Amino acid sequence: MLEDFKQHFKERFDYLNNKQLLIAVSGGIDSVVLCYLCKMCEIPFTMAHCNFHLRAEDSIEDQVFVEHLAKRLGVDVLVKEFDTETYANNNKVSIQIAARELRYNWFESLVVEGKYDYLLTAHHLDDSIETFLINFSRGTGVEGLLGIPEVNDYIVRPLLIFTRDEINQFALEHNIQWREDYTNAQTKYLRNKFRKLVVPILKEINPQFSNSFLDTISNLSDTNQLAKDAIDFAFSRVARYQEDGSIIFLIDEIKKLSSPKAYLYEMLKPFGFTAWKDIIHLLEAKSGKVIYAKEYILLKDRSVFVLQKRTELEKNK
Amino acid sequence: MLEDFKQHFKERFDYLNNKQLLIAVSGGIDSVVLCYLCKMCEIPFTMAHCNFHLRAEDSIEDQVFVEHLAKRLGVDVLVKEFDTETYANNNKVSIQIAARELRYNWFESLVVEGKYDYLLTAHHLDDSIETFLINFSRGTGVEGLLGIPEVNDYIVRPLLIFTRDEINQFALEHNIQWREDYTNAQTKYLRNKFRKLVVPILKEINPQFSNSFLDTISNLSDTNQLAKDAIDFAFSRVARYQEDGSIIFLIDEIKKLSSPKAYLYEMLKPFGFTAWKDIIHLLEAKSGKVIYAKEYILLKDRSVFVLQKRTELEKNK
Numbered sequence: 087m088l089e090d091f092k093q094h095f096k097e098r099f100d101y102l103n104n105k106q107l108l109i110a111v112s113g114g115i116d117s118v119v120l121c122y123l124c125k126m127c128e129i130p131f132t133m134a135h136c137n138f139h140l141r142a143e144d145s146i147e148d149q150v151f152v153e154h155l156a157k158r159l160g161v162d163v164l165v166k167e168f169d170t171e172t173y174a175n176n177n178k179v180s181i182q183i184a185a186r187e188l189r190y191n192w193f194e195s196l197v198v199e200g201k202y203d204y205l206l207t208a209h210h211l212d213d214s215i216e217t218f219l220i221n222f223s224r225g226t227g228v229e230g231l232l233g234i235p236e237v238n239d240y241i242v243r244p245l246l247i248f249t250r251d252e253i254n255q256f257a258l259e260h261n262i263q264w265r266e267d268y269t270n271a272q273t274k275y276l277r278n279k280f281r282k283l284v285v286p287i288l289k290e291i292n293p294q295f296s297n298s299f300l301d302t303i304s305n306l307s308d309t310n311q312l313a314k315d316a317i318d319f320a321f322s323r324v325a326r327y328q329e330d331g332s333i334i335f336l337i338d339e340i341k342k343l344s345s346p347k348a349y350l351y352e353m354l355k356p357f358g359f360t361a362w363k364d365i366i367h368l369l370e371a372k373s374g375k376v377i378y379a380k381e382y383i384l385l386k387d388r389s390v391f392v393l394q395k396r397t398e399l400e401k402n403k
Numbered sequence: 404m405l406e407d408f409k410q411h412f413k414e415r416f417d418y419l420n421n422k423q424l425l426i427a428v429s430g431g432i433d434s435v436v437l438c439y440l441c442k443m444c445e446i447p448f449t450m451a452h453c454n455f456h457l458r459a460e461d462s463i464e465d466q467v468f469v470e471h472l473a474k475r476l477g478v479d480v481l482v483k484e485f486d487t488e489t490y491a492n493n494n495k496v497s498i499q500i501a502a503r504e505l506r507y508n509w510f511e512s513l514v515v516e517g518k519y520d521y522l523l524t525a526h527h528l529d530d531s532i533e534t535f536l537i538n539f540s541r542g543t544g545v546e547g548l549l550g551i552p553e554v555n556d557y558i559v560r561p562l563l564i565f566t567r568d569e570i571n572q573f574a575l576e577h578n579i580q581w582r583e584d585y586t587n588a589q590t591k592y593l594r595n596k597f598r599k600l601v602v603p604i605l606k607e608i609n610p611q612f613s614n615s616f617l618d619t620i621s622n623l624s625d626t627n628q629l630a631k632d633a634i635d636f637a638f639s640r641v642a643r644y645q646e647d648g649s650i651i652f653l654i655d656e657i658k659k660l661s662s663p664k665a666y667l668y669e670m671l672k673p674f675g676f677t678a679w680k681d682i683i684h685l686l687e688a689k690s691g692k693v694i695y696a697k698e699y700i701l702l703k704d705r706s707v708f709v710l711q712k713r714t715e716l717e718k719n720k
Contacts, residue, residue: 223608225615227622228545276608284601291540291593298542305544308665312630315661319636344632348625 087248087256091123095244102242105203107131108164108196110189111155113148113265116208118155119253120245122262124206125159132202133163134193138170138185151265166192197240209234209243212250212285215299219280228310233303249296317352325353335391337369357382357393404565404573408440412561419559422520424448425481425513427506428472430465430582433525435472436570437562439579441523442476448523450480451513453506455487457498468582483509514557526551526560529567529602532616536597545627550620566613634669642670652708654686674699674710 095102109124111117111133124131135152139145149165156163174184193205214233221230236246245253257264289295324339335353343349347366358379359365365377368386377384378396385392412419426441428434428450441448452469456462466482473480491501510522531550538547553563562570574581606612641656652670660666664683675696676682682694685703694701695713702709 222619223605223612223615225609225612225618227619228626231548231619231623279604279608283604287596287600288540291596292542294542295540298540301542302539302544302548306548308662308668309545309626309630311662312633312665312669313626316629316633316636319633345625345628348629351625352629 087252088123088126090248091244092127094247095127095129098236099242099244102129102204106201108134108193108202108205110193110205110207111135111152111163113151113155114208115257115262115264116210116245116253118262118264119257120206120208121155121159121161122260123245123256125161131161131206133161134196134205135163135165136185136189136192137165137167138188139167140170140181140185148265164196194240203240205241207241207243208245210245210248210250210253211296211299212281214246214303215285215288215296216277216280218299218303219284220276228306228313231303231306232310233299247300313352317349320349321353324349331395333393335393337386337389337391341369354384354393357384359384404569405440405443407565408561409444411564412444412446415553416559416561419446419521423518425451425510425519425522427510427522427524428452428469428480430468430472431525432574432579432581433527433562433570435579435581436574437523437525438472438476438478439577440562440573442478448478449519450478451510451522452480452482453502453509454482454484455502455505456484457487457502465582481513511557521557521559523559523561525562527562527565527567527570528613528616529598531563531620532602532605532613533594533597535616535620536601537593545623545630548620548623549627550616564617630669634666637666638670641666648712650710652710654703654706654708658686671701671710674701676701 107124107130109117109121109131111121112135121131121133133152133156135149137145137149149167153163153165168185168188170181170184170188173188174181177184177187179187196202197205218231218233224230234243234246236243256262285295292298320343324336324343326334326336328334340346340350346369347362350365350369351362354365358381359377360379361377365384368375368377368384368391371386373386373388375386381396383394383396385394424441424447426434426438426448428438429452438448438450450469450473452466454462454466466484470480470482485502485505487498487501487505490505491498494501494504496504513519514522535548535550541547551560551563553560573579602612609615637660641653641660643651643653645651657663657667663686664679667682667686668679671682675698676694677696678694682701685692685694685701685708688703690703690705692703698713700711700713702711
């Protein structure tokens with residue numbers, strides 16, 4: 087795994103050379119293995135640990151474990167303690183959401199302050215497969231079926247091509263210690279169903295399933311890129327920016343597209359529209375008809391749609 | 404279900420009015436229910452039954468059952484008997500493939516002869532979900548994740564929005580008899596794993612899973628259409644038909660595309676190319692380098708690729 091990691095890192099993340107890297111370390115096996123891999127590849131990094139204080143002694147022991155690990159590896163460690171329950175109550179969100187928001191707000195602040203450039207997280211291939219299945223179970227579009235993104239703004243996930251088994255194996259071989267992480271138990275309950283019951287069937291039917299999954303999401307990612315190109319192209323054909331900041335859509339040109347509904351959906355999504363049925367009907371509606379989104383309105387004016395920002399007055403209506 | 408079927412048929416298959424329709428009837432619950440639904444909606448049809456003679460008495464009893472059903476419903480029935488094992492041996496294919504080929508060859512001949520226009524089959528939503536999962540387990544692209552197509556040339560599948568449970572329920576309510584079909588047991592073994600073990604979990608996690616699945620494949624189908632548009636657009640930008648029948652691809656234009664690899668893959672797929680790594684390397688290769696497909700060759704000639712049909716001489720090389 088070490089050689090594969092080294093090669094993968096060189097191929098895909100060469101731009102991280104000489105950047106200031108953080109690794110999010112819970113103390114769980116995945117993040118601890120990521121630290122060891124980086125250390126063994128002589129990739130410099132700083133550890134970042136969140137203490138959510140959700141499990142009394144356990145949370146404190148996690149923090150102590152991570153601090154010891156940092157000392158053993160000879161790297162710096164940042165620790166942030168949160169009052170997660172108060173945050174959840176104040177913001178009326180679940181404990182999981184609170185922990186997530188606190189975690190990423192802190193990481194982002196570290197990056198925004200400029201001392202660090204990227205955050206590495208230890209998500210792996212099985213996390214990605216489970217995310218695919220969770221999204222699929224709920225109903226989704228192509229972006230929900232791309233698994234976990236390898237790069238997302240300042241967050242980089244260099245373990246996404248490795249399975250949970252490979253990570254376990256590496257930890258065993260190198261006699262690496264870790265702590266079990268129970269914080270996000272509820273999310274894990276749903277994930278566990280897929281992990282324990284569904285993924286084993288997929289792997290039994292196709293022993294190469296993990297690699298096949300990587301092929302599948304690579305194919306879907308290509309298709310998604312092509313679809314985005316088509317939307318850009320269609321937009322340039324049917325839309326005209328006006329001097330007053332509004333955008334005119336030419337209805338006759340929209341109707342010439344292979345799927346007016348799909349294109350309208352994708353072209354208007356960035357402006358916050360959700361009333362898709364109304365929008366489709368707008369193609370045939372009377373002049374003067376208007377559809378409202380939070381920040382924008384779409385007006386049918388004879389042969390065109392006019393997309394404009396809503397005024398403060400309109401918003402209060 | 405009857406009302407939903409009537410409305411779905413009217414919305415999606417209005418063009419089948421006054422056409423000569425065949426229904427493929429095995430005698431199993433799905434095809435028998437489809438016959439009853441059509442009969443109750445006063446859609447005229449002829450039944451078509453294949454006897455593959457694979458299960459001795461059972462195959463004969465299936466045939467007798469279907470002939471009686473036709474009489475009861477007052478419709479015509481066509482029956483074709485096959486020597487499936489001989490065909491499988493002669494053509495060195497599995498029994499399942501043999502049955503499939505024989506079945507569709509016969510259906511196609513019936514349509515080609517012109518007396519019939521369309522063949523209806525009784526595939527339903529759970530078949531489609533299982534097909535998605537089977538393809539996903541093996542690794543696939545977006546087209547493998549669209550489930551079973553509703554229309555495919557002369558084949559139309561009007562039950563794809565109904566679940567197995569709805570069909571069972573309808574058969575019970577209307578006291579409909581059917582015969583179990585064991586012919587394609589091996590395919591069913593794989594399907595059964597998904598049916599019995601995976602789909603129940605998806606439905607437990609999301610009780611609306613069947614509807615969510617319809618949304619998912621509708622979204623993917625839109626994305627697929629957009630991607631196809633992008634390929635057509637890219638083709639018109641990078642490719643030039645020549646008078647001698649060859650096609651010139653402009654390498655500089657290909658490199659300007661958002662994902663040259665994905666576009667080249669899609670643009671060359673129809674010509675039977677499979678050596679994708681070679682083709683990507685061709686972008687940077689020396690002039691004169693050639694890649695062979697079964698019927699075509701692709702030649703790098705300075706700033707362009709030239710795509711030509713292979714001569715008989717070349718093919719025998």
